[in-house]
Amino acid sequence: MKTYMANAQNLQKEWFVVDVAGMPAGRAAAQVAGILRGKHKPTYTPHIDSGDFVIVLNTDRMVFTGKKLEQRFVRHHTLYPGGLKEVQLKKLMDEHSDRVFIKAVKGMLPKNPLGRAMVKKMHVYRGDKHEHAAQQPKPYALVKRY
16 A cells, blocks of 8 residues: 655645634644644645645734733844843733734744745734635634643
């Protein structure tokens, strides 16, 4: 019996709409990363971008368990001496909740050109409006495991 290997010519890409309102951010990001990789399909192949396009809505209404909003900081370095910048997660969620979600999903994807291509298939919006009606996206219900 031969092992099936997907290739770019015979893959069907779909568009999904995901609502993350009321879901823990990490659990939602893990499920969206799985959709972007294509792990929900029986034709999943690790070295091929077999995932689908994802539209993520309501990132401003994601929840964080425990005291993460007050205690966690998002850090980056400017590559200059003394250039460590840190912002409290609560402030970042108030101003740019879409960036918080993108960073969470990006950390769960491969760190190579394939992973960077997968991130480009995700479109994140703070509210419940998006501009991808022409693609006729299907709703995708995330599993709410607490």
